[in-house]
């Protein structure tokens with residue numbers, strides 16, 4: 001019998017890569033989607049038809065219970081979130097509800113359907129649970145690099161909500177004996193990244209300017225530094241975490257930090273342009289509080305999971321810019337216009 005997996009956030013970048021990996025391993029994949037999902041979602045590969053979509057919402061407890069009851073999963077991955085940090089200041093209550101309390105709701109759905117109570121140590125019948133924790137939880141860092149022992153100091157409603165979810169997972173593990181783990185993932189990108197995130201904004205702009213479709217790129221803080229890796233490498237790490245003998249949290253990141261300025265320089269050089277001719281600072285894109293610099297120490301994952309990223313920062317930027325050159329060169333691609341609109 002095929003193993004069954006339930007994924008929230010299945011239409012997002014990580015959901016698409018994770019579903020593809022698990023389908024290739026023979027899993028039966030169920031995805032939770034809100035409302036009606038369009039078959040033609042700009043920017044996203046159509047979801048594979050083998051995936052069974054279930055209606056549900058991280059804001060709605062009973063819909064999650066119903067999804068878990070229907071899927072009867074062996075594993076649950078909670079990748080759903082309001083994931084764009086700036087929006088979490090403008091919609092802080094929604095961010096708290098989806099990104100924070102949403103974790104509690106899906107944990108509760110798993111616990112209730114499996115019939116786990118405080119007095120009973122669950123047997124093999126309780127699904128294994130993965131939570132998408134984030135390096136944004138480290139926020140204002142005092143020590144670099146960051147690992148599983150680093151203290152949290154979140155700098156946005158998004159980061160605070162992720163800390164809530166992280167500790168809920170730890171509590172369900174300790175209170176109920178559930179196999180529940182969090183992957184503390186540093187920034188991970190790909191050609192499927194949403195156009196509001198800085199890597200995709202830059203790759204789209206470099207490609208659009210090269211093709212004569214656009215003439216400038218507005219950016220916020222060029223000095224911010226991130227540890228950027230390739231999303232495909234990171235979903236491999238998620239799967240490895242759930243395959244461990246004991247539930248444990250892991251940091252995943254490359255250990256290499258670059259600034260937004262370095263990202264822009266690389267992307268524009270890839271298409272033979274000098275970024276200084278096109279990039280404009282836009283104070284409207286600065287955040288109320290910034291996470292200045294992040295760098296992962298993922299030595300625990302490297303030792304215990306045998307995980308390591310395969311794609312370098314340079315390869316990642318080239319992959320994203322090349323994908324956007326193809327996307328924007330294709331007149332038949334309806335997504336191209338929607339993508340360009342995000343730069344205006």
Ligand SMILES: Nc1nc2c(ncn2[C@@H]2O[C@H](COP(=O)(O)OP(=O)(O)O[C@H]3O[C@H](CO)[C@@H](O)[C@H](O)[C@@H]3O)[C@@H](O)[C@H]2O)c(=O)[nH]1
Nearest residue numbers: 083085134135136186187196197198199219220221224285
């Ligand atoms: N988005 C964006 N960011 C900009 C811009 N200009 C500078 N930046 C800076 O670029 C950095 C990265 O921003 P994002 O790509 O939006 O990602 P993030 O805030 O680091 O959050 C992402 O990574 C987290 C993991 O650490 C995820 O948890 C989160 O959901 C998201 O994917 C931030 O310091 C931001 O201020 C801009 O025009 N747009």
